[in-house]
Amino acid sequence: MLNKDIKEIDAACHCGTVKFRVRLTDGLHTARRCNCSYCRMRGAVAVSANLADIHFTAGQDALVLYQFNTGQARHYFCSKCGIYTHHQRRSQPEQYGVNVACLEGISPFDFELVPVNEGALHPKDRPAGSAALIAGHLRYIPAE
Template sequence: MGIMWGMEIKKIHRASCHCKAVEFEVHLPNGLENPRRCNCSFCRMRGAIVAFATLDGIKILKGADKLTLYQFNTKTAKHYFCSVCGIYTHHQRRSNPNQYGFNIACLEGVNPYDLGEVPIMDGINHPADRKK
């Protein structure tokens, strides 16, 4: 367990959507690593602050059947939402498909407004779109 930004971040932290139809655990051995926002067209509208976990670091405990998948553009990233309350829970990343990004606001006992200033990733100029 660790205290970050005055919040207790557990190594395995429970999380849920707003209506609790979807509940999940996030494995956070090093706490909240690299929390950030993204300025791509989708994330800008979604407004969530995300952190990252490995693909085996998120375990859906309840409501897998309530998750809705949304994909756009290259259809590489997989964005998941609760079909009942509409809250974004997590996504499989486009820039690193071996990781999930997850909505920090879904973590029990964590207030993303307590994080202070959060860096913004340049998703408009996504690394996968840059010519080599």
Template sequence: MLKAGDVHEGGCHCGTVRFRFTVPEDPVVRRCNCTICGMKGVVMFDVPIASLEILEGEDALTLYTFGTGAAKHHFCSKCGIHPFHQLRSEPDHYGVNFACIDGMTIYDMDEVRVFDGQNHPADGGEDRYVGVMRYVREPD
């Protein structure tokens, strides 16, 4: 899996956007139940913004914000994939789309915790998790 200090690369589906990041200490992998994350169905890997470098395709990224505008969702303008977004709860971090990390797949994880983005701490809610999503493989 991903170990603190390791350097990984990733990108969008068409390869236009490429990035590199260093895995932080105590990495966080999660989903979120807010409106956009629920629709994207993304599993996020939290990375300090300072540790992520865009290698190619920065000019192809399209920005989407809504509500408070604090979260900044970046999409490839060619293939539509969401490689990462600036987190509302931790504006100094990106939530990297786990499926966009080279060699990774969300199907390698049996469980992923779900953050309560519908009752976000910035809106007076608690900083909490509300559940776990599970992937159960079919027997061979």
């Protein structure tokens, strides 16, 4: 059973070059995907952490940065294995989205239902006061 109330957890990229410890804002309850052009291709499930709550223990110098469109969101990857580890959000620049697949012992397939945020029409591009939109949900169904 998935413990969604986890507060702090170790994380790493696939090859182990980038390692960090992260304190999550609300455990795994913030798990979500996004349907913007970039996230659709990346396909990761992310959880939330404040900027000050990621502490790198190894490999921070191995991270590479990718930015597109407005250049406000900052997407980080391991330069050795290419795994997306985290990104600084455009919608909430005081937070990181952290790839749940990098969290020790956690898989995106552990979540039965993951909300998909509307990112194709980004919150910062909508009229002031517009609420965040949920574009749908992704349901994982185990193979029989």
